[in-house]
Amino acid sequence: MINKTKIGLNDRLEFLPNYFGVRCIKFEALVYGFMGQFCEAYQGGLWDFYTLDNGGMYIALDQTETVRICNPMNYFDDDMSAEAAGIGVTLFALNVLMEAGNQTQIIDLYYALRDFAVEHDEGGKIMGFID
Numbered sequence: 001m002i003n004k005t006k007i008g009l010n011d012r013l014e015f016l017p018n019y020f021g022v023r024c025i026k027f028e029a030l031v032y033g034f035m036g037q038f039c040e041a042y043q044g045g046l047w048d049f050y051t052l053d054n055g056g057m058y059i060a061l062d063q064t065e066t067v068r069i070c071n072p073m074n075y076f077d078d079d080m081s082a083e084a085a086g087i088g089v090t091l092f093a094l095n096v097l098m099e100a101g102n103q104t105q106i107i108d109l110y111y112a113l114r115d116f117a118v119e120h121d122e123g124g125k126i127m128g129f130i131d
Contacts, residue, residue, distance in 0.1 A: 002056070002116045007049040015049045019057055019109065023097065030093035031059060031086075038129075039067050039085065047086070056112030060086025069129055076129045084122035087113065088129040 007015050016024035035042045046062040061067070061082040069085050070077045080088070094110040097103060117126040 002119055003053045004050045004116070005053070007051065012049060020097075027093055027097060030096055031089050034089040034092045035061070035085070038069050038071055038089065040070070041068065052112055052116050054112045054115060056109055056116055058087050058090040058113050058116075071129055074128075074131050076131070078125055078128070080122055080125050080129070084120060084126050087117050087120065088126050091117065091126075091130050
Protein backbone atom coordinates (compact mmCIF):
# COMPACT_ATOMS: atom_id res chain seq x y z
CA MET A 1 0.00 0.00 0.00
CA ILE A 2 1.28 3.43 -0.97
CA ASN A 3 1.02 6.10 1.72
CA LYS A 4 0.54 9.84 1.30
CA THR A 5 1.85 12.70 3.42
CA LYS A 6 0.32 16.18 3.36
CA ILE A 7 2.92 18.93 3.09
CA GLY A 8 2.85 21.51 5.86
CA LEU A 9 2.40 25.20 5.20
CA ASN A 10 6.07 25.96 5.90
CA ASP A 11 7.22 23.58 3.15
CA ARG A 12 4.80 24.61 0.41
CA LEU A 13 7.05 27.19 -1.28
CA GLU A 14 9.71 24.62 -2.11
CA PHE A 15 7.36 21.76 -2.99
CA LEU A 16 6.69 22.34 -6.69
CA PRO A 17 10.17 23.74 -7.53
CA ASN A 18 11.71 20.62 -5.95
CA TYR A 19 9.80 18.42 -8.39
CA PHE A 20 9.65 20.60 -11.50
CA GLY A 21 12.31 23.30 -11.25
CA VAL A 22 11.50 26.19 -13.56
CA ARG A 23 8.57 24.22 -15.01
CA CYS A 24 6.70 24.45 -11.69
CA ILE A 25 4.66 27.40 -12.96
CA LYS A 26 3.68 25.45 -16.08
CA PHE A 27 2.69 22.42 -13.99
CA GLU A 28 0.57 24.53 -11.65
CA ALA A 29 -1.12 26.34 -14.56
CA LEU A 30 -1.89 23.01 -16.22
CA VAL A 31 -3.48 21.59 -13.07
CA TYR A 32 -5.65 24.65 -12.49
CA GLY A 33 -6.54 24.80 -16.17
CA PHE A 34 -7.57 21.15 -16.27
CA MET A 35 -9.68 21.57 -13.14
CA GLY A 36 -11.44 24.50 -14.79
CA GLN A 37 -11.91 22.51 -17.98
CA PHE A 38 -13.35 19.40 -16.31
CA CYS A 39 -15.18 20.95 -13.33
CA GLU A 40 -17.69 23.60 -14.32
CA ALA A 41 -18.11 24.80 -10.72
CA TYR A 42 -14.37 25.33 -10.12
CA GLN A 43 -13.63 28.94 -9.20
CA GLY A 44 -10.17 28.54 -7.69
CA GLY A 45 -9.31 27.74 -4.12
CA LEU A 46 -6.62 26.52 -1.78
CA TRP A 47 -4.79 23.40 -2.92
CA ASP A 48 -3.02 20.91 -0.66
CA PHE A 49 0.26 19.28 -1.68
CA TYR A 50 1.03 15.60 -1.04
CA THR A 51 4.04 13.35 -1.36
CA LEU A 52 3.79 9.60 -1.78
CA ASP A 53 6.17 7.11 -0.24
CA ASN A 54 6.76 5.56 -3.69
CA GLY A 55 8.32 8.83 -4.91
CA GLY A 56 5.14 10.33 -6.36
CA MET A 57 3.25 13.53 -5.61
CA TYR A 58 -0.04 15.25 -6.34
CA ILE A 59 -2.02 18.35 -5.47
CA ALA A 60 -5.72 18.50 -4.59
CA LEU A 61 -8.28 21.10 -3.61
CA ASP A 62 -8.58 21.60 0.14
CA GLN A 63 -12.28 20.92 0.50
CA THR A 64 -14.56 18.20 1.82
CA GLU A 65 -17.35 18.70 -0.74
CA THR A 66 -17.42 16.47 -3.79
CA VAL A 67 -16.90 17.98 -7.22
CA ARG A 68 -18.64 17.13 -10.48
CA ILE A 69 -16.10 16.09 -13.09
CA CYS A 70 -17.05 15.86 -16.76
CA ASN A 71 -14.55 14.69 -19.35
CA PRO A 72 -16.24 15.04 -22.75
CA MET A 73 -13.30 13.29 -24.44
CA ASN A 74 -14.33 9.94 -22.90
CA TYR A 75 -17.87 10.65 -21.64
CA PHE A 76 -16.90 10.44 -17.96
CA ASP A 77 -19.37 12.40 -15.82
CA ASP A 78 -19.51 11.75 -12.07
CA ASP A 79 -19.05 13.20 -8.61
CA MET A 80 -15.63 12.69 -7.04
CA SER A 81 -13.91 13.76 -3.87
CA ALA A 82 -11.70 16.81 -4.27
CA GLU A 83 -8.72 14.53 -3.62
CA ALA A 84 -9.65 12.09 -6.40
CA ALA A 85 -10.26 14.95 -8.82
CA GLY A 86 -6.90 16.45 -7.84
CA ILE A 87 -5.15 13.15 -8.52
CA GLY A 88 -6.82 13.04 -11.92
CA VAL A 89 -5.89 16.57 -12.97
CA THR A 90 -2.35 16.06 -11.64
CA LEU A 91 -2.09 12.99 -13.89
CA PHE A 92 -3.34 15.05 -16.85
CA ALA A 93 -0.75 17.76 -16.13
CA LEU A 94 2.07 15.23 -15.77
CA ASN A 95 1.02 13.65 -19.06
CA VAL A 96 1.33 17.00 -20.85
CA LEU A 97 4.79 17.56 -19.33
CA MET A 98 5.86 14.04 -20.35
CA GLU A 99 4.99 14.77 -23.96
CA ALA A 100 7.31 17.79 -23.93
CA GLY A 101 10.32 15.55 -24.48
CA ASN A 102 12.61 13.13 -22.72
CA GLN A 103 11.42 13.70 -19.18
CA THR A 104 12.40 10.61 -17.18
CA GLN A 105 11.63 12.28 -13.85
CA ILE A 106 8.15 13.33 -15.03
CA ILE A 107 7.47 9.83 -16.36
CA ASP A 108 8.46 8.38 -12.99
CA LEU A 109 6.16 10.84 -11.19
CA TYR A 110 3.28 9.94 -13.51
CA TYR A 111 3.56 6.20 -12.92
CA ALA A 112 4.12 6.57 -9.17
CA LEU A 113 0.90 8.63 -8.95
CA ARG A 114 -0.95 6.24 -11.25
CA ASP A 115 0.01 3.34 -8.96
CA PHE A 116 -1.40 5.30 -6.02
CA ALA A 117 -4.55 6.19 -7.98
CA VAL A 118 -5.28 2.52 -8.70
CA GLU A 119 -5.16 1.78 -4.94
CA HIS A 120 -7.29 4.81 -4.03
CA ASP A 121 -10.86 4.28 -2.74
CA GLU A 122 -12.04 6.09 -5.88
CA GLY A 123 -9.52 4.40 -8.16
CA GLY A 124 -12.20 3.29 -10.61
CA LYS A 125 -13.47 6.83 -10.98
CA ILE A 126 -9.95 8.25 -11.36
CA MET A 127 -9.11 5.72 -14.06
CA GLY A 128 -12.44 6.40 -15.79
CA PHE A 129 -11.75 10.12 -15.72
CA ILE A 130 -8.26 9.92 -17.20
CA ASP A 131 -8.89 7.06 -19.66
